[in-house]
Amino acid sequence: MLIKVTRPTDIKSSEITPKSVFLNRRKFLKTAAVAGAGLAVGQLLPDQAWAGRKLDGIVKGRFATDEEQTSFMSVTSYNNFYEFGTDKNDPVKNSGAFKAKPWTVEIAGECEKPGTYAFEDVIKPHRLEERIYRLRCVEAWSMVVPWVGVPLGDVIKRFAPTSAAKYVAFETIVRPEEMPGQKRPILPWPYVEGLRMDEAMNPLTLLAVGLYGEELLNQNGAPIRLVLPWKYGFKSIKSIVKITFTEKEPPCTWNQQASHEYGFYANVNPQVDHPRWSQAKERRIGEFFKRETLMFNGYADEVASLYSGLDLQRYY
Amino acid sequence: MPREKMIRKVAKPAIFALCLGPVAWYAWLAVSGGLGANPIEATTRYFGDWGLRFLLIALAVTPLREIFGFGILARFRRMIGLFAFFYVFLHLTSYVALDQFFDMAAVWSDIVKRNFITVGMIAFAMLVPLAVTSTKGWMKRLGGKSWQRLHRVVYAAGVLAVVHFYMMVKADVREPLVYAAILGALLAWRVFMRLKPRVPVKRLRGL
Numbered sequence: 001m002l003i004k005v006t007r008p009t010d011i012k013s014s015e016i017t018p019k020s021v022f023l024n025r026r027k028f029l030k031t032a033a034v035a036g037a038g039l040a041v042g043q044l045l046p047d048q049a050w051a052g053r054k055l056d057g058i059v060k061g062r063f064a065t066d067e068e069q070t071s072f073m074s075v076t077s078y079n080n081f082y083e084f085g086t087d088k089n090d091p092v093k094n095s096g097a098f099k100a101k102p103w104t105v106e107i108a109g110e111c112e113k114p115g116t117y118a119f120e121d122v123i124k125p126h127r128l129e130e131r132i133y134r135l136r137c138v139e140a141w142s143m144v145v146p147w148v149g150v151p152l153g154d155v156i157k158r159f160a161p162t163s164a165a166k167y168v169a170f171e172t173i174v175r176p177e178e179m180p181g182q183k184r185p186i187l188p189w190p191y192v193e194g195l196r197m198d199e200a201m202n203p204l205t206l207l208a209v210g211l212y213g214e215e216l217l218n219q220n221g222a223p224i225r226l227v228l229p230w231k232y233g234f235k236s237i238k239s240i241v242k243i244t245f246t247e248k249e250p251p252c253t254w255n256q257q258a259s260h261e262y263g264f265y266a267n268v269n270p271q272v273d274h275p276r277w278s279q280a281k282e283r284r285i286g287e288f289f290k291r292e293t294l295m296f297n298g299y300a301d302e303v304a305s306l307y308s309g310l311d312l313q314r315y316y
Numbered sequence: 317m318p319r320e321k322m323i324r325k326v327a328k329p330a331i332f333a334l335c336l337g338p339v340a341w342y343a344w345l346a347v348s349g350g351l352g353a354n355p356i357e358a359t360t361r362y363f364g365d366w367g368l369r370f371l372l373i374a375l376a377v378t379p380l381r382e383i384f385g386f387g388i389l390a391r392f393r394r395m396i397g398l399f400a401f402f403y404v405f406l407h408l409t410s411y412v413a414l415d416q417f418f419d420m421a422a423v424w425s426d427i428v429k430r431n432f433i434t435v436g437m438i439a440f441a442m443l444v445p446l447a448v449t450s451t452k453g454w455m456k457r458l459g460g461k462s463w464q465r466l467h468r469v470v471y472a473a474g475v476l477a478v479v480h481f482y483m484m485v486k487a488d489v490r491e492p493l494v495y496a497a498i499l500g501a502l503l504a505w506r507v508f509m510r511l512k513p514r515v516p517v518k519r520l521r522g523l
């Protein structure tokens with residue numbers, strides 16, 4: 001279907017790094033802002049936010065769309081990450097104090113190797129892949145992001161889940177001192193998410209540690225997050241500190257918050273509207289005209305079989 | 317300069333320019349990239365915010381005049397009200413022209429299906445006759461009493477506008493609640509003034 005599986009050589013390098021362009025534009029903006037009406041724009045763009053560290057040894061992954069990538073600037077300044085505030089530019093502004101290192105991930109529940117693992121021990125045994133995925137937010141906007149990460153399925157196998165493990169639950173860190181949004185109960189903290197085991201093991205499911213060839217910035221869910229390109233963005237939980245294998249369907253934050261608006265599955269589906277807006281179309285960040293939203297965000301070939309027989313109107 | 321001339325030649329143009337401030341600030345944001353990654357959403361929201369703010373400012377004129385005796389404020393009330401309509405109109409235009417790109421079928425289905433837009437549209441529909449009848453000619457044609465009665469619709473429009481904002485928000489309702497509190501205070505003051513036993517000033521003096 002619409003996802004193109006390209007080999008490394010198929011991706012033109014000219015498409016990959018609009019970053020320097022944006023940095024230049026930013027410099028201009030900052031100068032203009034200081035020279036002109038003042039600080040507003042400059043304050044939106046703190047320097048430290050762009051201090052991503054290069055990741056080494058990345059190979060091109062199996063999945064890469066050849067659609068135009070959303071600018072690094074937009075990917076890192078237009079975020080929903082309520083732990084840092086509810087406005088789209090709050091995460092870039094308010095995440096400066098967040099310490100993504102050192103980091104540990106607790107593995108718990110129905111598996112043979114539970115324990116608390118250092119971030120490096122979770123990731124190092126695997127090869128970092130670049131995956132260029134479409135990202136569709138439940139709010140009807142979308143991006144194309146060159147993620148860097150490892151397949152979640154490969155990581156999960158190392159912890160040897162037992163036959164009782166039917167689901168995987170994820171939890172975001174709680175650190176109100178470093179995450180100002182958590183000082184108020186806008187959502188019940190910690191943010192939690194969950195997947196069915198087969199969804200977690202699907203080759204598309206990525207445990208991301210970077211984007212645009214660099215380590216994840218705090219506003220994007222550093223140091224480790226999920227990326228589920230066929231589901232609405234809120235399923236792709238950020239800054240993960242705990243992974244639990246469970247027998248029962250685990251709770252999910254937005255689903256608990258408003259179950260008539262956000263389902264457990266949250267698969268991208270243009271035929272099932274959100275009660276407050278249509279999901280038939282989306283605005284790709286950087287584009288003027290809306291475009292049609294694709295079933296499973298264009299990943300039907302990879303994931304539709306997971307849901308055969310499931311009434312998607314009911315299990316949205 | 318005589319006071320009347322001052323008001324007409326200086327104060328009114330100054331207030332007019334001040335009311336256009338949000339447009340100028342918007343232009344600056346637009347050219348400097350300050351609208352962010354999703355400028356269309358930012359535009360719709362920006363003008364929605366200012367529409368609501370001007371609505372509240374217009375509703376604050378009478379209480380401020382009565383409480384603090386700023387009689388002169390009344391001279392600008394109509395202008396402020398029309399600016400409220402102007403910003404709400406830009407808000408609606410941004411939604412129809414930029415967000416939906418004149419896909420009128422989609423706009424219509426939003427208006428009937430999405431409650432927060434239904435409510436916003438009703439608020440807008442209420443403001444239209446008020447804007448139309450804001451001229452001196454209409455005031456005369458309707459007569460002071462009916463004109464006043466008609467323009468009380470603005471209270472309902474204000475309430476619906478706040479409800480519209482509240483319904484739109486996903487989780488953090490603090491901001492719409494701030495607007496609700498301000499609107500509540502402005503309306504409560506009016507109710508209070510109505511309920512207060514009114515003693516004509518002359519009779520008070522005569523006592």
Ligand code: HEM
Nearest residue numbers: 357360361364365367368404408411436437439440477481
């Ligand atoms: C008296 C009339 C109205 C007022 C005062 C008003 C005010 C507002 C305010 C304050 C917001 C929230 C902005 C923010 O989040 O900062 C908003 C959002 C919105 N309004 Fe209105 N509104 C009015 C009428 C309408 C109408 C008639 C429509 C469309 C038919 C409309 C469509 C929208 C949409 C789509 C949003 C969400 C913007 C987005 O998130 O992209 N509004 N409005």
